[in-house]
Amino acid sequence: MTMKTEILTLLRESGDYISGQELCNRFQVSRTAVWKVMKQLQGEGYIIEAIRNKGYILKENPDVLSLSELKSRIHNCWAGREIYFHEETGSTNIDAKRLGEEGAPHGTVVVADQQNAGRGRRGRAWESPAGKDIYFTILLRPGFAPDKASGLTLVMALSVVQAIEKKCGLQAGIKWPNDVVVNGRKVCGILTEMTTETDYIEHVVTGVGINVNLEVMPEEIKNTATSLLLEGGRKIARAELLQEVLERFEVNYGAYAEALNMEPLLEEYDAHLVNRDRQVRILDPKGEWEGIAKGINRLGELIVDKGGGQLVEVYAGEVSVRGLYGYV
Numbered sequence: 001m002t003m004k005t006e007i008l009t010l011l012r013e014s015g016d017y018i019s020g021q022e023l024c025n026r027f028q029v030s031r032t033a034v035w036k037v038m039k040q041l042q043g044e045g046y047i048i049e050a051i052r053n054k055g056y057i058l059k060e061n062p063d064v065l066s067l068s069e070l071k072s073r074i075h076n077c078w079a080g081r082e083i084y085f086h087e088e089t090g091s092t093n094i095d096a097k098r099l100g101e102e103g104a105p106h107g108t109v110v111v112a113d114q115q116n117a118g119r120g121r122r123g124r125a126w127e128s129p130a131g132k133d134i135y136f137t138i139l140l141r142p143g144f145a146p147d148k149a150s151g152l153t154l155v156m157a158l159s160v161v162q163a164i165e166k167k168c169g170l171q172a173g174i175k176w177p178n179d180v181v182v183n184g185r186k187v188c189g190i191l192t193e194m195t196t197e198t199d200y201i202e203h204v205v206t207g208v209g210i211n212v213n214l215e216v217m218p219e220e221i222k223n224t225a226t227s228l229l230l231e232g233g234r235k236i237a238r239a240e241l242l243q244e245v246l247e248r249f250e251v252n253y254g255a256y257a258e259a260l261n262m263e264p265l266l267e268e269y270d271a272h273l274v275n276r277d278r279q280v281r282i283l284d285p286k287g288e289w290e291g292i293a294k295g296i297n298r299l300g301e302l303i304v305d306k307g308g309g310q311l312v313e314v315y316a317g318e319v320s321v322r323g324l325y326g327y328v
Contacts, residue, residue, distance in 0.1 A: 001071060003027050004037050009072040011048070011058040019055035044068075063213065063237050065113050065134075073243040078107035079138065079250035086110070088130065090117035092137035093193060093207040099139060100195065100203035106141040109246065115209075132214050133227075134238050137207040138249070144260055146196045149204050150316055151262055151300040153178045153192045155252045156206050158265055160188050161272050163244035168228050168236055173274035176293070176302050177316035180210075181274055185226035187211045208245070212236050261298040270295040275321060280304065283320040293321070 001009075006027070010018055023034045038056060042048050047060035067085040074080040082105060089095055092110040094117070099108055114130035140152065157174045164172040164180070164187070173181050180188035188210045195202040211217075213235050214227035228236050255264040262269060270276060275293040282289050282304060291304040291312065301313040302321065314321070 002068065003029070003033075004040060005068045005071045007034070007037050008041060008046075008058075008068055011056065012061065012072060014057075017051065017055040017057045022055070041068075061237060061240075063235060063239075065111070065131075065238050069239045070111060070242070073239055074109075074246060076107075076246055076250050078105075079246045079253070080107065080109040081105075082108045084108070084110045086112045088112065088114040088116060091115055091207070092135050093191060093205050096137040096139045096205040096207070097193065097195065097203075100141075100205065104139055106139070107250075108139040109136055110139075111136040111242070129214070133212045134208070134210040134242050136242060137205050138246070140204045140206065140253075142201050142204060142257060144201070144257065145199070146194060146201050148260055149192065149194045149201060150177075151256055152204060152206050152253070153190050153316070154262060154269060154296070154300045155256050155265065156190050156192075156208060156249060157188075158269050158272065159245055159248040159252050160190070160208065160210065162248045163241055164228065167241050167244050168232050170228065170232050172272065174269065174272050176273060176275050176296065176321060177300070182226060182228070182231045184274075185231075186224055187226055187228060187231070210241070212238050212241065262296060262300050263298045266296065266298060275302070281322045282314060283322060 007023060020031050020034050024031055038048055038050065044066060045062045045064050046058060049057050049059050067083065070083050070085060074083065084095065089112045092112050092115065095110045096108065099110065112135045115135050142149065154177060157178060157180055160180045161172040161174055164170055170182050175181050178190040179186050188208060190206065190208050192204060192206045194204045211225060211227035213229045215229065217225050217227065252265055256262065273295060276295050278293055279290060280293045289306065291306045294303040294305055297303055297313055301315050304312050304314055306312055
C-alpha cells in the first residue's frame with residue numbers, strides 16, 4: 001500500500017483531524033511530503049480541509065474511482081486483495097483472462113473507469129462511458145468441477161442486489177440468469193467466462209457492468225435500462241458500492257463453494273427473482289415456448305411450469321428468458 005493510499009485510509013477511518021506531525025512520524029517523511037500528498041488528493045476531487053494546529057480532515061468523499069481509492073476501501077480476505085485499475089481499457093474480462101494466464105491469484109480484480117470493447121451475453125456490445133459507471137471483473141480459481149461454474153453468475157447477481165439495496169436504498173431484483181433490475185429496468189449485466197483443462201477449471205472470470213450515475217440513458221435502451229442515479233435521485237460513490245459488492249461476493253462465494261450448489265443462497269435468491277410466478281417466454285434454439293417461472297433449483301436452473309403439471313428445468317447456457325409483456 002502506497003503512502004497516499006494509507007493516508008487516504010487514515011483520513012476516511014478517522015473522521016476527525018489528523019495532525020501533519022502525526023503523519024510525518026508515521027511515514028518518516030517531511031511535512032512537505034505530506035502536504036504534496038494532500039494536494040494530490042485534492043486534485044483528484046477529495047475535499048480535504050487543513051487547519052493550523054489541528055491538521056487535516058476529509059470533509060467530503062466524492063465519487064472518485066482510482067487505485068488509491070479502491071485500495072483504501074477494500075480489505076477482504078481474498079476478493080480484491082489484488083486490484084488493477086485502468087482509466088480506459090478494452091474489456092476488463094479480457095484483462096482478467098490475461099492475468100489469469102500469467103498466474104494472478106484467486107480474487108484478483110480488474111476495474112476500469114471506461115471500456116471501449118465491453119461485451120454482454122451472446123457477444124452483444126455493452127455501452128461503457130467514462131466517469132459514470134462500474135466496470136469490473138474478478139478472477140477466480142475454483143476447486144470445483146467445470147459444470148459448477150455457471151452458478152457463479154447467480155452468486156454475483158445476488159451479491160450486486162444485496163449491495164445496491166444496502167448502499168442505495170433501492171429495491172433490486174434479479175432477471176435470471178445474469179441481469180439485475182430496479183423498477184423493471186436493467187441496471188447491471190454479468191458475463192462469466194471459463195478456461196478449462198480437460199476436467200478441471202484453470203480459471204473463471206466474472207465481469208460486471210453497473211449503470212450507476214448515468215443521467216440519461218441512450219435512446220435505444222431507455223425503455224429497458226436505467227441507472228441507480230435515475231431511480232434513486234442521488235449520485236452514488238462507485239468505489240463504495242464496489243466495495244460492498246466484493247464483500248458480499250466473498251461471503252456468498254464461500255457458501256456456494258462449500259455446498260457446491262445454490263442451496264444456502266436459494267431462498268434469498270428466489271426472494272429477489274423478478275421472473276418468479278410470472279409468465280415467461282423461453283427462447284430456446286430448439287423452439288420457443290412459454291410458461292410460469294417458479295424459481296431456481298439448487299443447480300441454479302430456472303424451474304418453469306409449462307402447464308398440466310409439467311415442470312421443466314432450464315439451463316442458462318442454452319436459452320434466454322423474456323417477460324411475455326416486456327423486458328421482465
